[in-house]
Amino acid sequence: MGMDEKLAIAQGLDSLGVDVIEAGSAMTSEGERLAIKKIADSGFKAEICSYVRALTADIDTALACDVDSVHLVVPVSDLHIQIKLKADRESVVRMAVDVTEYAKDHGLIVELSGEDASRADQDFLAGLYTAGIEAGADRLAFCDTVGVLVPEVAADIFSRLSRLEAPISIHCHNDFGMATANTVAALRAGASQAHVTVNGIGERAGNASLEEVVMALESLYQIDTGIRCKDIYQLSRTVSQMTGLLVAPNKAIVGENAFTHEAGIHVHGLLADTKTYEPMQPENVGRKRRIVLGKHAGRASVELAMREFGLSVTSQQLNQIVTRVKELGDKGKRVSDVDLQSIADTVLSIQMEPKVKLEELTVVAGNTVTPTASVKILLAGNERLEAGVGVGPVDAAINAIRRAISGVADVRLDEYHVDAVTGGTNALVEVWVTMAMADRKITARGAGADIIMASVEAVINGINRLMRLEEEEIARCRKA
Structure with missing residues (x-):
């Protein structure tokens, strides 16, 4: 994304009520630096952060962008330390401490983050975090970099790490489709912050989804997140359009089908009480309920659609319309509003000239x-x-x-x-x-x-x- 797109998304996140916006990595490019600086200088309520490595040059570059904080990431698993850094544990701790002190000396908020923490020696990780706290780290972060956590392990780890003398964040990837579950488990066990992305976009299978984590906490645990939930869908659409990354139709909360109903038994239940087949009200996230027609459609859904068209039909006419809708559905067709109107016009012998x-x-x-x-x-x-x-x-x-x-x-x-x-x-x-x-x-x-x-x-x-x-x-x- 260019500067304008990044700024628009940052504005959306700030309006949504997000506490910290990681605006990018200042070391990436000149264009990225200009965008981060523009976001940092826009007067948002949210804390503006830059991703950095454990290098003083990265800190200097972030400082030039006027950010409030840095997300200081150091590899903590032996696999990453030995293969990627070609270093040892002691040198990693030393780097983390030195760069944390340097960043704090220059007035930055520091979130010290352990990369590949879920595959690290947990005693070593706790020691590194302790050293970071002593060096002045304001927050800690635990990164499930390759998405191998499971909720029960996440709960156990965070029940221990939350006892450290600094708040800790959870950062999950979705390689096994468990990023939201692991994030919620960590928060329930003592994590005080979650790293999330709109629509769950991110490396490989993506990161924990903002909309899923927020609505799970709000709807399932009755936790007030401070997020303006009614703006979630609009921001999801904005991010999708600006990144060119389409949202899967069956994506929870923001997918096209999340509040779409076709099966006749479901629609019949909805007409009596929407809670029968909806775990939350679509309006809560800025959406509307949608009834679609196909071979699974029943009389209730077709009758509801006729009502929305302002058409009154007899029982016999309704049966004819339902039969024709199912015939289209059996051919693998979705029935659009226009298709249904055409069917209804034929059955009711209505002749309408197009405008x-x-x-x-x-x-x-x-x-x-x-x-x-x-x-x-x-x-x-x-x-x-x-x-x-x-x-x-x-x-x-x-x-x-x-x-x-x-x-x-x-x-x-x-x-x-x-x-x-x-x-x-x-x-x-x-x-x-x-x-x-x-x-x-x-x-x-x-x-x-x-x-x-x-x-x-x-x-x-x-x-x-x-x-x-x-x-x-x-x-x-x-x-x-």
Whole structure:
């Protein structure tokens, strides 16, 4: 990430209520140093920290970035000491003490961290920590660098280390999918701080996830973390967009499916009481519940969707709609809001002309050309011509369409996803979009061999559905 992206994420973390932000490693590059300094000079409430090695040169570089603290990391397992450093235990302790004293002499807060601590001799580790405390270390950190801790061992280790005369942090990696469990176990046993990352991003399988650790403490242990939980999802989205690292759909708390329900028995229970199939309210983390339809859908979920559309159906009509939804699901299809509306219109014999029709689309793109698109659309029967630019041809086409309908409908694209339905260079692609207007969101899809046309089809389907929903809402209000 560049400086602007790092600063935006730091602002998000600070607003969220995070106590310490490790803004980067000052030794990495000039660009990294400029970004760390910018964050440090931005007046955040959070303590701003730089990762450093046990070298005085690293301390000097961090000082030049105006940070409040350093995360001073020294290898503590014999494997790392002998293979990586080609040194011995005594020299590692000496380095840790010398650099800790140097950093303290220069006014820095020091968090002395043991790298690969979970594979270290625990008596040696405790001795190194004690020496660090005597040298002035303000905090300690235990790093499960390769993710080999298990919760019961973490609890045992931290029940002992928490007796030392300095607060200790837990830093977990997720190689076995246990980073959150180990972090919570350590905190319960006496650790006073956790190292976490938004979306669990990090080396290899990642680090302990901020959202998982926070919500486990808040919801399962009723511990007030001081975090503004309602802002978690928005920050997750920001980090994903700025890093280009997509969040898995089944990721806890922030994954697309975390509060999504399809199975009929689940939806039936939700209608009675959301606690039947949700361990927490989606609104607690800034999210909304979503009901999706497919072959597992039951009458309750389809009936709920019909209600949201403002449509009244008889029992027989509902049965027909459910049957058609399941037929699509049996073909491996997800049923979008637009698909369901089309099915309902057919069953109810409703004829609706689309508000927006694409008449022409021209796209120009290349290595030396800014991607540009021009569109001609019919908007409620009136012809409109518009052009747009973007970071790619799809983005340019969507921007042109949005400009063409501006002043009539303020529509935004919240999510965009592409699946290859078939293989080969002429692969059929399916494009899924989440479109929004005001506080209403719908999903729509388009398919074809041309990804640009499939994307435009999905977007126009979504726009038509949103405009129709708005008309129906206005009509209902007038009747009331």
